[in-house]
Amino acid sequence: MRMYQVDAFTDRLFAGNPAAVLVLDDWLPDDLMLAITQENNLAETAFAKARSDGAWDLRWFAPAHEVDFCGHATLATAHVLLTEAKAEAPLIFHTRVGELRVTQGPHGYRLDFPRLPPEPLETLPAEIARVFDNPPVRIFRNFENIFADLGSADAVRSFVPDLASIARLGRVGLVVTGQEADNGRAHFVSRYFAPGAGIPEDPVTGSIHATLVPYWGERLGRKRLMAFQASARGGWLDCELTEDRVFLVGNAVTFMKAMISLPNGAL
Template sequence: MGRGYQLDLPCFPPQPVEEELNSALQAILPQRPVASFRNFENLFVELADETTVRSFVPDLLRIGRFHPLGLVITAPGRAHDFVSRYFVPGAGIPEDPVTGSIHATLVPYWSEKLGKTHLSAFQCSQRGGHLLCELAGDRVLITGRAKTFMKAEIYLPD
């Protein structure tokens, strides 16, 4: 992969999930999670393997009940350090194709788990995307390719 674009994001280390949310998460998953954690805007679940992440059929109505929280599922990857998928139906996003911001929590999680600061990630939505990630102190650097799909101008009030 060529250099591409790089995002420089604040690191949001994983936080514990409240027991009631943990129970609700388990009810929508195909198997018992390896781990669950959260940040300020999303719930994260580690599943056993990449195949389970790729084959997951989301119950968008149940996931939408977590509104405004999104749901990220992740697992160790075969060709990448980890894979993920991201669902936010409560905000009108059934599945986001490739999401930089979720990696501000996934990178510190997998960095600690795998004992390395440079990671290869793949978000395995239908479109999918490969990201090169680095944990750099309190920052997460994410490099990947991007395709322009929209151009717009935003006007702020005076």
């Protein structure tokens, strides 16, 4: 069984966010897909299967469980389908969060995601109330994560996560974000922690920008924003906001092509 490992949201190897991709003829058992993901020891492994209508079904697994939405593994899958499987753009993916589209442009792959506006949050959950040295400027959430605006990009970069406390949120992750200084290339930066899903810190996370872009777009009065995820590997996202969609432009490079040898009786 062929598998690819792709660095997403980067134009060079050893940067961005790595994801594994498998293109299947038929779905594998869920427990086997989870086992493959755990063996890969990456934040996400994507599994894609062609549909009769020319679109694709797409599922994502983290080491702890299947996830509802993953941006960088969507980008990685599109890269594999267009460069290895000889599929043609635009690609249409059917997922748990609805239909996602990926096209190709002069500056990279263009991902079309649903706009997930920030939902007000009055107080931090007790599990993470003490993880901040200083209270966040603002807190909000979407259906799968809690967000904390720390007030500046420097505060985001220097944030030291208490992973044990964050893990008590279970499947909910924590995003910290802040506005970049006026002389910075990015308009805002972020970091993402989801230890409850087996992801201590995600290098570059496309899905959180479906909420970050509406948040910062409103605060800064912009429809086009440049975002930087300030993990150790780091990654850039060129973002565009419309009334009901968020568009992200990014690149991807293939790091590895491999064959999985499944034991007899695994399927």
